[in-house]
Amino acid sequence: MKKFGTAIILAGGKSSRMGFDKQLLKINERSLMDRMIQKLSREFEEIIIVTNKPELYIGLSHKITKDILKDMGALGGIHAGLSHSSSSLAFVAACDMPNINMEYVRYLKDRLNDNNSLGCVTKFGDWIEPFCSFYSVELIKNIGKYLESGRRSVHGLIKDVNISYIEEKDARKFSPNWDMFLNLNTREDLNKFLLNAGGWSN
Template sequence: MKLFGTCIILAGGKSSRMGFDKQFLKVDKRRLMYSIISKLENEFDEIIIVTNKPEHYIGLSHKITMDILKEKGPLGGIHAGLKQAKSKYSFVMACDMPNVNIEYIRYMKENTSKMGSTTRFKDWIEPFCSFYSKEMVKPIEKYLKTKKRSITHLLMDLDINYIEEKDAREFSPSWDMFLNLNTQNDLEIFLNAEKESCS
């Protein structure tokens, strides 16, 4: 089994703050999902998309799967992806994170403990842009049976390596590699910044 060959992209969620399904976000008339995939294809042998609308990915060469444990939020998506993964560790990110930082991903690979690695900012943990082990499948199932869904609280009980803010900022001083496009305003700010960087 390969150690770090898999990337899981979560494309579920209600996207209520955005006003439409974020897996269909477009930047320069191209779906953001496809831009994210193209950045990750050279780093990972296997890309798994966890979506509640698999019919929109017909013809895509990557693996498409749905939640096994329904209505469990992002943890349900992580669980489904890890069940399908061929690698011991999978890189997990969300479909609304446009700034893929390959150098940081490689750094995280080198700083992974038994269950994975994630980034910590004081008491805040970034649950995406993280590596998780297939060994998390059973703990996730057990945790979800308690009716809890917080990824952060689950990770607190697992052997996860936390990369601290000062180290992460070496790769992303502005912290933009953790940007989520949650609202129309987030999207507008991001698109304007993209236009400025290209001008």
């Protein structure tokens, strides 16, 4: 099994705060999801999209899947994506992240090459950033049991397993303003991003 061939995009959220389905987000008249797929395809051979609307992706050559454990939030999406991964470690992002930093992705890979941990996530103070992270397929059973017990926190799941952590100060060398972890959760977030994006074309 290849170590780093897979990227998972979570697109199954309810988008209640945005007011419309974030899978349909467009920036400069182009789908944000299309941009993400194109960017991640330069680094990963396999793209897995976890979505509650697979009909939106008919005709794509990528793997499309629904949650296996329904209504379990982001961790349920990670579980579904890992369950279809052909790589031992998969990169996970959300469909509303416009600023994925591929240099940082490669940095995470390098860190994982130096150890045998079951993933790599970034710290934000005492908390973590659950996305723009790597998770191992060896976590599938752990996640399933954790979700079935009624818990959904990614932070709660990984605190008891062998995970590598990137300290905030090290991550900020790649993204001083932390925008590589930006999620467009609301219309206000989107409008602010568009206002500041300028000639954004990544």
